[in-house]
Amino acid sequence: MHYPSIFSEGKIGTLTLKNRIIMAPVDTNFADYEGKVSEKMLAYYEMRARGGVGMIIVENSQVEGPRGKHTVRQLCVSDDRFIPGLKRLAFAIHKHQIPAILQLHHAGRQTTREFTGGLQPVAPSAIPCKHLKETPRALMLDEIEEIENRFTKAAIRAKTAGFDGIELHGAHGYLIGQFMSPYTNHREDAYGGDFEGRMRFPLRIIEKIRAAVGEEFPILFRLSADEFVEGGIKLEEAKRIAVRLEEAGIDALHVSAGIYESLMTILEPMSYKEGWRVYLAKEIKKLVSVPVITVGNIRYPDTVEEILSKGDADFVALGRALIADPEWPLKTKEGRIKEIRYCISCNEGCLGNRLTDYIGCSINPEVGRENRLGKKKKPVTPRHVTVVGAGPAGITAALQADKMGHHVVLFERNPWIGGQLRLFASMPTKHRINDLLNFFEYQLKSSNVELRLGTEFDPQNPNTPLDVVVIATGSIPSIPILPGIKDDRIITPVQCLDGQCPKGNEDVLVVGGGVTGCELALFLKSLGNRVILIEKEDRLAADLEEISRMDLLKRMAKEKLQVFLRMSLREITEEGAILADSEGKKFMVKPTKIVLAMGNHAQAILRRRLKGKANRLFVIGDAKEPRTIYYAIHDAYKAVLSIT
Numbered sequence: 321m322h323y324p325s326i327f328s329e330g331k332i333g334t335l336t337l338k339n340r341i342i343m344a345p346v347d348t349n350f351a352d353y354e355g356k357v358s359e360k361m362l363a364y365y366e367m368r369a370r371g372g373v374g375m376i377i378v379e380n381s382q383v384e385g386p387r388g389k390h391t392v393r394q395l396c397v398s399d400d401r402f403i404p405g406l407k408r409l410a411f412a413i414h415k416h417q418i419p420a421i422l423q424l425h426h427a428g429r430q431t432t433r434e435f436t437g438g439l440q441p442v443a444p445s446a447i448p449c450k451h452l453k454e455t456p457r458a459l460m461l462d463e464i465e466e467i468e469n470r471f472t473k474a475a476i477r478a479k480t481a482g483f484d485g486i487e488l489h490g491a492h493g494y495l496i497g498q499f500m501s502p503y504t505n506h507r508e509d510a511y512g513g514d515f516e517g518r519m520r521f522p523l524r525i526i527e528k529i530r531a532a533v534g535e536e537f538p539i540l541f542r543l544s545a546d547e548f549v550e551g552g553i554k555l556e557e558a559k560r561i562a563v564r565l566e567e568a569g570i571d572a573l574h575v576s577a578g579i580y581e582s583l584m585t586i587l588e589p590m591s592y593k594e595g596w597r598v599y600l601a602k603e604i605k606k607l608v609s610v611p612v613i614t615v616g617n618i619r620y621p622d623t624v625e626e627i628l629s630k631g632d633a634d635f636v637a638l639g640r641a642l643i644a645d646p647e648w649p650l651k652t653k654e655g656r657i658k659e660i661r662y663c664i665s666c667n668e669g670c671l672g673n674r675l676t677d678y679i680g681c682s683i684n685p686e687v688g689r690e691n692r693l694g695k696k697k698k699p700v701t702p703r704h705v706t707v708v709g710a711g712p713a714g715i716t717a718a719l720q721a722d723k724m725g726h727h728v729v730l731f732e733r734n735p736w737i738g739g740q741l742r743l744f745a746s747m748p749t750k751h752r753i754n755d756l757l758n759f760f761e762y763q764l765k766s767s768n769v770e771l772r773l774g775t776e777f778d779p780q781n782p783n784t785p786l787d788v789v790v791i792a793t794g795s796i797p798s799i800p801i802l803p804g805i806k807d808d809r810i811i812t813p814v815q816c817l818d819g820q821c822p823k824g825n826e827d828v829l830v831v832g833g834g835v836t837g838c839e840l841a842l843f844l845k846s847l848g849n850r851v852i853l854i855e856k857e858d859r860l861a862a863d864l865e866e867i868s869r870m871d872l873l874k875r876m877a878k879e880k881l882q883v884f885l886r887m888s889l890r891e892i893t894e895e896g897a898i899l900a901d902s903e904g905k906k907f908m909v910k911p912t913k914i915v916l917a918m919g920n921h922a923q924a925i926l927r928r929r930l931k932g933k934a935n936r937l938f939v940i941g942d943a944k945e946p947r948t949i950y951y952a953i954h955d956a957y958k959a960v961l962s963i964t
């Protein structure tokens with residue numbers, strides 16, 4: 321048996337789970353505008369139930385009309401009219417004999433009027449969230465009681481709809497968490513003041529729900545065991561909370577972390593370490609006897625097995641890992657580890673546009689299309705598909721074309737796959753990209769794609785089929801026309817990572833404060849170089865997803881990286897590099913290396929050479945327009961689907 325601890329039965333209240341993997345609640349925005357379950361949502365959850373998890377906690381469903389809402393299409397359980405849809409959802413999960421839990425949620429102050437239908441958000445106290453910058457109104461006592469009752473009614477609806485239990489969302493700084501936390505609860509009445517006062521709201525909700533649903537219906541509680549803000553809940557306080565919640569009769573504790581103001585600790589970007597916050601669950605588990613669930617930045621079966629076998633937690637919840645690969649549990653069980661498409665924590669597809677649009681996934685373009693996947697399609701006439709360039713776009717195109725039954729040849733001029741990604745993966749903070757490259761490598765080996773490494777594509781070669789050609793040749797660095805630009809102190813980011821990296825004790829000037837320039841500057845500093853970064857605009861890493869950007873800026877501040885905004889490179893002379901600020905004032909620096917991270921432009925020379933020669937021609941990924949992995953992979957997937 322692979323992974324005996326993962327695949328041992330577990331119990332939560334009256335429920336028996338066939339293994340120790342729980343699908344973490346992940347707000348998909350797949351509900352309709354009213355908050356009803358949609359076909360998209362049903363298919364998304366059913367696919368994950370089929371993938372072999374032990375239990376699914378369905379995303380935060382809000383208990384109070386628009387005022388409690390925090391995304392545009394948030395799932396609702398605030399009225400009986402939502403029950404029929406929820407019934408279908410529970411049924412879709414039950415079809416695969418997987419217990420289904422519904423998470424109950426009220427956003428409190430962590431929302432904006434955009435989502436609450438113009439209503440002012442409410443909270444224990446009128447303290448604005450620094451992240452959203454919306455000032456809430458403090459709730460009156462009768463309103464608090466009304467919201468407790470709403471949670472209770474929502475739990476009854478969940479039970480009526482056939483769910484096997486509910487989870488109270490007491491984590492991440494939403495309303496329940498706001499009441500528990502001294503950071504957000506400054507009330508002086510019965511619902512605030514001291515520990516008991518702050519606990520009153522969750523405890524009364526638990527008491528009311530228990531009375532309504534009976535002893536047999538599990539109530540789980542999600543808690544941020546460290547809010548990672550000054551004056552917020554810390555582990556010591558969380559331990560007291562956990563004990564109190566157990567006394568109140570909850571059936572499991574789901575130990576998470578963070579609030580919006582410490583967002584990076586809720587949804588870690590790529591630089592965070594695997595399983596870094598398991599210690600929170602471990603400490604809490606020492607004090608309670610109900611099952612403890614750990615969660616957060618856990619990707620690998622080995623990590624999960626270790627957590628469970630050491631007894632640090634009873635269950636492990638996976639969020640993004642199951643967005644990226646719904647079959648993670650099944651593949652793990654069957655020892656097909658190399659087939660797992662590991663989440664790389666880029667946050668771009670799932671979080672990038674979650675508040676206003678559906679979630680997606682950078683590396684799994686099928687997220688949100690699950691309802692179309694099972695449908696019978698017209699048979700595809702096999703074509704000869706030639707893909708040029710084995711970066712993420714080219715590989716995705718080749719694999720998808722192969723899956724559809726086409727004959728595929730993939731040309732790559734380098735002796736390796738992965739394009740520029742392979743080089744960027746060599747930076748420690750980008751290490752998870754290696755998982756994607758390994759996945760690609762394994763998928764290509766297991767496919768019928770004819771991979772021609774170290775081979776330049778030659779359209780003149782009469783043996784090259786020019787039926788369908790996909791150009792995925794990536795991009796090349798943009799080099800400005802400036803005096804001295806041919807100087808041999810100048811390197812591009814790719815050259816820097818490909819053997820020409822200043823190894824330490826050099827003076828390096830990085831020009832360009834996009835994500836590449838910032839990451840490289842940090843990396844070069846970590847190697848012991850003295851680094852200056854200049855950016856001509858006044859915003860760094862403007863091209864990066866919000867959480868990853870916050871993390872990057874924090875790391876730059878921590879490392880005291882020297883950054884000059886509104887500063888540009890004017891000239892390179894023998895003496896040094898001449899810079900100018902936005903007013904034209906000039907400065908001289910004397911670097912031994914200058915890294916030009918000034919963006920890229922598409923490299924699609926082939927397009928012209930193939931015009932009129934190929935039956936169908938696609939230009940995808942960076943060859944179309946330099947953008948992120950998300951676009952490279954999604955471009956490729958969509959292009960190939962359209963081949964008939």
Ligand SMILES: Cc1cc2nc3c(=O)[nH]c(=O)nc-3n(C[C@H](O)[C@H](O)[C@H](O)COP(=O)(O)O)c2cc1C
Pocket residue numbers: 344345346347348379380423489491492542576586587588615616617618637638639640641670671674679
């Ligand atoms: C797109 C997205 C939506 C989320 N929605 C919820 C939610 O509805 N309720 C919740 O408690 N946590 C939510 N989370 C947090 C996850 O449950 C999980 O705690 C977090 O993603 C860290 O775990 P992971 O690294 O396994 O993804 C969400 C996370 C993501 C990425």
